[in-house]
Amino acid sequence: MSDRRIPEATVARLPLYHRALLETAESGVGTVSSQDLATRAGVNAAKVRKDLSHLGSYGTRGVGYEVDHLVHEISRELGLTQDWPVIIVGLGNLGQALANYRGFDARGFRVAALIDADEKKRGRRVAGTTVEGLDALERVVAEREIAVGIIATPAGSAQEVADLLVAAGVRSILNFAPTVVTVPDDVSLRKVDLAMELQILSFYQSRRADSSDTADRDAPVPEATGA
Amino acid sequence: MSDRRIPEATVARLPLYHRALLETAESGVGTVSSQDLATRAGVNAAKVRKDLSHLGSYGTRGVGYEVDHLVHEISRELGLTQDWPVIIVGLGNLGQALANYRGFDARGFRVAALIDADEKKRGRRVAGTTVEGLDALERVVAEREIAVGIIATPAGSAQEVADLLVAAGVRSILNFAPTVVTVPDDVSLRKVDLAMELQILSFYQSRRADSSDTADRDAPVPEATGA
DNA sequence: CCCACTTTGTGAGCTTGTGCACAAGCGCGG
DNA sequence: CCGCGCTTGTGCACAAGCTCACAAAGTGGG
Numbered sequence: 220m221s222d223r224r225i226p227e228a229t230v231a232r233l234p235l236y237h238r239a240l241l242e243t244a245e246s247g248v249g250t251v252s253s254q255d256l257a258t259r260a261g262v263n264a265a266k267v268r269k270d271l272s273h274l275g276s277y278g279t280r281g282v283g284y285e286v287d288h289l290v291h292e293i294s295r296e297l298g299l300t301q302d303w304p305v306i307i308v309g310l311g312n313l314g315q316a317l318a319n320y321r322g323f324d325a326r327g328f329r330v331a332a333l334i335d336a337d338e339k340k341r342g343r344r345v346a347g348t349t350v351e352g353l354d355a356l357e358r359v360v361a362e363r364e365i366a367v368g369i370i371a372t373p374a375g376s377a378q379e380v381a382d383l384l385v386a387a388g389v390r391s392i393l394n395f396a397p398t399v400v401t402v403p404d405d406v407s408l409r410k411v412d413l414a415m416e417l418q419i420l421s422f423y424q425s426r427r428a429d430s431s432d433t434a435d436r437d438a439p440v441p442e443a444t445g446a
Numbered sequence: 447m448s449d450r451r452i453p454e455a456t457v458a459r460l461p462l463y464h465r466a467l468l469e470t471a472e473s474g475v476g477t478v479s480s481q482d483l484a485t486r487a488g489v490n491a492a493k494v495r496k497d498l499s500h501l502g503s504y505g506t507r508g509v510g511y512e513v514d515h516l517v518h519e520i521s522r523e524l525g526l527t528q529d530w531p532v533i534i535v536g537l538g539n540l541g542q543a544l545a546n547y548r549g550f551d552a553r554g555f556r557v558a559a560l561i562d563a564d565e566k567k568r569g570r571r572v573a574g575t576t577v578e579g580l581d582a583l584e585r586v587v588a589e590r591e592i593a594v595g596i597i598a599t600p601a602g603s604a605q606e607v608a609d610l611l612v613a614a615g616v617r618s619i620l621n622f623a624p625t626v627v628t629v630p631d632d633v634s635l636r637k638v639d640l641a642m643e644l645q646i647l648s649f650y651q652s653r654r655a656d657s658s659d660t661a662d663r664d665a666p667v668p669e670a671t672g673a
Numbered sequence: 674c675c676c677a678c679t680t681t682g683t684g685a686g687c688t689t690g691t692g693c694a695c696a697a698g699c700g701c702g703g
Numbered sequence: 704c705c706g707c708g709c710t711t712g713t714g715c716a717c718a719a720g721c722t723c724a725c726a727a728a729g730t731g732g733g
Contacts, residue, residue, distance in 0.1 A: 228720060234645035238624060252680065261626035264680095265722055272682055280681040281729040297645050298652025305644070316543035322624050322641040328648075366651060367644065390654065391647040397465060397549050399488035407650045409643050414549040416636050417532070417594065418461035418524050420618040421555075423634045424593060425525025427617065455690060479710065492692055499712055507711045508699040 225296070229270045233293055235260045236267070240290045252283040304331035304365045306389070308380045309372030310340055310350055313395055317371055318346040328367070332359040336376065353383070360387035367391045374398035381408075452523070456497045460520055462487045463494070467517045479510040531558035531592045533616070535607045536599030537567055537577055540622055544598055545573040555594070559586040563603065580610070587614035594618045601625035608635075 239259040243251055253271070257264040271277065271284070277292055278284045294300050305328050307314055317323075318330055333350045335341065343350045351359065359365070368384040370377050370392060377396035384392055385406055394400050394410040402408050466486040470478055480498070484491040498504065498511070504519055505511045521527050532555050534541055544550075545557050560577045562568065570577045578586065586592070595611040597604050597619060604623035611619055612633055621627050621637040629635050 226720075230649050231646055233649070234639070234642040235626075237645070238639075238642075239626070242625075254680085259626065261628065263722080265724095266720095268681060269683080269721085276682070278681050279729065280727070281679045281731095283680065296649065298648040299645065301652075303644070303648055303651075312543035312546045316539035317640065319539045320640060322639075323644065326641045326645060328641070328644050367647060391651045393643050393647060398469075399462075399466070399486065401488065405654075407647050407654075409647055411638060411640070411643060412461070412465075412549075413544065413547060413638070414553050414555065415461040415465075416620050416638060417530070417550065417555050418464070418526065418553060419458055420594060420620060420634050420636055421525040421530055422457050422460070422523065424530075424618045425528075427632075427634075453689075481710085490692075492694095493690095495711060496691085496713080503712075505711050506699065507697070508701095508709050510710065 225273045229273050232260070232262065232266075232270055233297055235262070236270070237290065237293045237297065237299070240286055240293070244286050244290060248286060250279075250283040250285050251289075253278070256284070299327050301327065303328050303367050304363050305329065305367045305369060306332040306334065306356070306360060306363075306365045306384070307369045307371060308334045308356070308384070309370060309376070309396075310335040310337075310345060311371065311373075314369075314371035315345055317369060317395075318348070331363045331365055334359075336372075356383050357387040360384070360389060365389060368393070370394045370396050370400070372396055452500045456500050459487070459489065459493075459497055460524055462489070463497070464517065464520045464524065464526070467513055467520070471513045471517060475513060477506075477510040477512050478516075480505075483511070526554050528554065530555050530594050531590050532556065532594045532596060533559040533561065533583070533587060533590075533592045533611070534596045534598060535561045535583070535611070536597060536603070536623075537562040537564075537572060538598065538600075541596075541598035542572055544596060544622075545575070558590045558592055559583075561586075563599075580607075583610050584614040587611070587616060592616060595620070597621045597623050597627070599623055 236256060239256060240251070243255070243259060253264045253267040257267045260267065271289070274292055274296055277289055305323065307318055307330060310318065310333055314335070318333060323330065330346060330348055333345055333348050334353060334356050335350050336353050338352070340350050341352050366389060368389040368391070370380050372380055374396045377394060377398050377400050381392060381394070381400045381402055385402055390405065391407045392402060394408060397412050397414060400408065400410070463483060466483060467478070470482070470486060480491040480494040484494045487494065498516070501519055501523055504516055532550065534545055534557060537545065537560055541562070545560060550557065557573060557575055560572055560575050561580060561583050562577050563580050565579070567577050568579050593616060595616040595618070597607050599607055601623045604621060604625050604627050608619060608621070608627045608629055612629055617632065618634045619627075619629060621635060624639050624641060627635065627637070
């Protein structure tokens with residue numbers, strides 16, 4: 220195979236494999252089979268093999284995949300071999316939680332700037348970084364070579380902030396505000412809506428309650444990603 | 447159409463339409479076309495029509511959809527007409543942010559219980575609710591008829607907490623811990639991994655940087671959901 | 674060297690999802 | 704009452720993703 224175009228669905232699972240492999244490496248295991256990895260990542264073995272085959276042939280038939288090597292290849296593919304300075308805009312409860320979130324540093328995402336429109340928050344230090352005003356956004360993005368932005372503002376400010384980020388040169392944005400944000404085609408945008416996830420759960424929960432008398436069969440309760 | 451089985455992809459978009467329609471209603475508009483709704487929800491019109499057709503024929507040809515009616519139908523389908531008491535386990539930065547998150551109440555998700563294993567956190571009040579110990583979990587789930595659980599603990603405790611929630615009778619779980627959690631088939635599980643989203647962005651960002659010299663064409667930068 | 678066993682890599686068929694294009698249906702003006 | 708313009712609902716073709724099943728390729732024992 221070795222196609223240079225990696226399916227979107229595969230890309231969304233690579234971080235999952237990456238995380239599972241790191242755990243595996245810590246427990247001292249040197250090689251994993253697709254079945255091992257599948258169990259640890261919560262998917263099935265065939266999918267693991269097909270996904271990994273898109274990166275190239277890094278496995279050994281009859282043996283499995285060498286953990287260290289595979290971690291390295293996935294890291295390289297995901298661009299985790301380099302440092303990614305991140306800017307967080309909006310330091311309410313969620314923004315502060317994100318600023319303090321351990322999981323970011325561990326994956327090479329360093330919180331390099333914090334921005335909040337509220338004057339009262341300005342100058343405060345959160346997670347070792349000083350909060351600055353909206354007017355500082357463009358400057359710090361340039362100075363600190365920030366390519367990734369996180370929007371953790373209320374819905375009403377999200378589009379405005381996104382525009383500022385794009386204008387400042389940020390090309391990847393993760394939006395936590397519960398609203399639709401549009402960006403130019405050459406900017407990547409992903410969104411996480413916490414309430415939306417609960418609503419999806421709510422759907423299947425209601426559905427289950429409804430059909431509990433009709434002795435048909437259980438709802439399928441499909442798998443789901445934050446992605 | 448009017449099939450009683452709603453496609454998974456459609457279910458994942460219903461909350462999006464719901465949110466867009468609420469905003470539309472606030473601005474005083476009485477009816478929307480699929481095109482209007484599509485713009486507000488950030489999808490295309492054909493998809494909106496096909497999605498809504500799964501719920502039944504609630505539109506009027508030549509006119510569009512009546513906003514209030516459609517909100518009601520989607521709410522009913524999502525099970526948002528009832529109150530969903532939610533339990534949050536783990537009150538670190540993220541757990542506290544979730545407990546204080548406004549967007550939950552607004553959609554009928556009421557924070558009914560807070561649990562943390564740390565003795566020092568016990569008894570503290572967060573967002574108007576008292577933090578209790580792990581030993582209280584089973585009792586409060588039963589007493590307060592809680593059906594939805596949120597795991598915001600470190601990765602190491604997530605599976606244990608999930609087991610406790612399931613044992614207590616919780617049938618829908620939203621997992622924020624960066625690890626794979628397994629539950630019985632009759633329990634719904636969705637996951638949100640904050641670092642994973644950044645890693646996916648990182649992939650497309652690196653890819654873009656790589657191919658900037660090869661004047662081929664821009665990376666597709668696919669749409670993405672936190673779902 | 675050969676054989677039995679293990680595990681990868683992948684072709685093929687199937688399921689799900691998407692987008693186009695258009696007929697059917699509704700309202701309105703004359 | 705008729706025709707025109709608009710919008711829904713949907714059939715269809717295509718794209719993407721998933722799973723199965725198996726050949727290819729490697730290991731290790733005798």
